[in-house]
Amino acid sequence: MSDFKLKSGLAQMLKGGCIMDVTNEAQAALASKSGAISIMVLEKVPSELRKNNQLARMSDPKLIKDIMNSGITIPIMAKCRIGHFVEAQILQALEIDFIDESEVLSCADYSDHINKNNFKVPFVCGARNLGEALRRINEGAAMIRCKGEAGTGDVSSAVTHIKTLTKEIAEAQKLTTEQEKIELAKELRVPIELINEVIKLGRLPVVTFAAGGIATPADAALLMQLGCDGVFVGSGIFNSKNPEKLAKAIVNAVTHYNDPVKLLEYSTDLGELMHGTPIDTIKEADRLEKRGW
Numbered sequence: 001m002s003d004f005k006l007k008s009g010l011a012q013m014l015k016g017g018c019i020m021d022v023t024n025e026a027q028a029a030l031a032s033k034s035g036a037i038s039i040m041v042l043e044k045v046p047s048e049l050r051k052n053n054q055l056a057r058m059s060d061p062k063l064i065k066d067i068m069n070s071g072i073t074i075p076i077m078a079k080c081r082i083g084h085f086v087e088a089q090i091l092q093a094l095e096i097d098f099i100d101e102s103e104v105l106s107c108a109d110y111s112d113h114i115n116k117n118n119f120k121v122p123f124v125c126g127a128r129n130l131g132e133a134l135r136r137i138n139e140g141a142a143m144i145r146c147k148g149e150a151g152t153g154d155v156s157s158a159v160t161h162i163k164t165l166t167k168e169i170a171e172a173q174k175l176t177t178e179q180e181k182i183e184l185a186k187e188l189r190v191p192i193e194l195i196n197e198v199i200k201l202g203r204l205p206v207v208t209f210a211a212g213g214i215a216t217p218a219d220a221a222l223l224m225q226l227g228c229d230g231v232f233v234g235s236g237i238f239n240s241k242n243p244e245k246l247a248k249a250i251v252n253a254v255t256h257y258n259d260p261v262k263l264l265e266y267s268t269d270l271g272e273l274m275h276g277t278p279i280d281t282i283k284e285a286d287r288l289e290k291r292g293w
Contacts, residue, residue, distance in 0.1 A: 007122035007142035011098075011207050014038055014143070014230060018220065018251045019077065019209070021045050021234040024063075025070045027243075034247035037230070038075040038098070041067055046104050046151030046234050046288070047274065056105040058087040061094050068094075077124065082292055083109020085118075092121045098143070100124040101136075103291035104150045113292070116140030126211065126292060128161045130168035131188040133204055135293075138190050144204055145232055146223075147289040148212010153236050153276025155213040155222065157289055162210060162226045173199050203227075212289065215240075215274055217253030217266040224257035241271035 017037025022028040023045060031039050043059045058080050068076055075097035080087035082101055087108075091099050101114050103126050116123040117140035126147035127133035133144045146165070148158030172195060175181050181199070185192040197205050207230070210223035215236025223231055233250055240246045249266040256262040284290065 003120065004117070004140060004142070007140075008206050010122050011124075011143040014075070014209075015207050016254070017230045018254045019230065019232045020237060020247065021232070022067070023238075025067055027238060028067045028070060028072050030244055030247060032072055032074055034244065035251040036074060036247070038077055039067070039072065040077040040079065040100060040232065040234075042079060042104075045238060047153070047236075047239055049104065049151060057081060058084070058091065058105070061090060064091075064094060064096065068096075079105055080114075081105045081108040083107065083112055083114060085114045088114055088119060088121075088123075092119055096121060098122050098124055101141075102126065103147055103288050107291050113139055116142075124209075126289075127165070128289060129164045130172070130198070131190070132292065133165060133208075134188055134190040134194050134198070137204065137206055138194060141206065143207050143209065145209040145211040146228070147292070148210070148214070149279050149282070149287055149289050150212045150234055151277075151288070152213050152279055152282070153215040153239075153274045154279045155215070155219040157279055158210050158212045158214065158223060159226065161212075161289075162208070162223060162228055165204075165208070166227055169198055169203060173202060175199065213276075213279075214250075215276060216246075216270075217249045217263060220250045220253045221257035221263050224254055230254065236274045236276075239274035241273075246270050246273070 014037050019038040020031040020036045021040045041064045077098040079100045079102040122142035124143040125136035125141040146158050146161035185195045209230045210228040211232035220231045237247050253266050
């Protein structure tokens with residue numbers, strides 16, 4: 001079995017689940033108790049990162065190690081900056097389960113993403129469209145997530161990204177000649193083999209999760225109904241009045257995303273949610289989703 005098949009197979013095991021951002025052992029324990037399939041360790045959740053203009057780097061390995069040693073048995077992820085392959089090397093040496101080359105952190109390289117084929121640990125990467133997704137997969141990403149706009153509690157960008165991805169895959173399937181496929185491969189800057197695989201499968205060849213702005217059970221179910229394989233949930237949970245109840249509700253909503261009666265139950269009496277920031281109030285230059293290419 002190739003390294004990529006092994007890594008993408010590990011990501012497949014997360015399908016149908018909810019991955020939660022955590023910043024300490026208590027939050028990690030809450031996420032695990034609530035039924036999260038994995039956790040993403042950060043020193044600050046995206047909503048806090050948005051509040052200041054400071055540089056955002058990889059988390060202190062001690063924080064990650066402390067959570068790894070706290071008895072958590074679900075897979076543990078951590079973020080590195082786009083293009084910062086040394087941060088990725090450190091996280092791999094830490095024996096993390098997945099690395100997210102993330103636009104939520106400050107960008108380290110404005111010309112190249114990490115060559116993820118050089119690593120044994122599987123990578124998660126964000127994408128807004130088919131081109132970005134396939135370029136990351138060509139670099140070795142084992143999981144794709146839509147970028148959304150992290151830290152806002154506004155789900156609209158995540159919706160736009162997954163709908164764009166679905167639309168562009170459908171358009172690729174309409175191509176009838178080899179030359180048309182070659183031209184698309186050139187336009188997207190990826191091998192023709194990846195184009196052919198997408199056309200054959202009618203989807204990306206790796207699991208596709210939603211991320212960015214998911215703050216309610218209804219948000220999670222919406223992205224699942226739009227075709228996502230699972231969801232990442234960030235600051236929306238721990239900035240709410242009742243994080244434990246909301247966490248369980250979102251996990252349940254991912255599982256029962258096609259059952260309106262159960263979604264009604266999960267959405268009721270959650271208390272005050274995160275206030276959120278409408279995306280249209282954020283300057284284009286300040287949007288995290290714009291990082292990466």
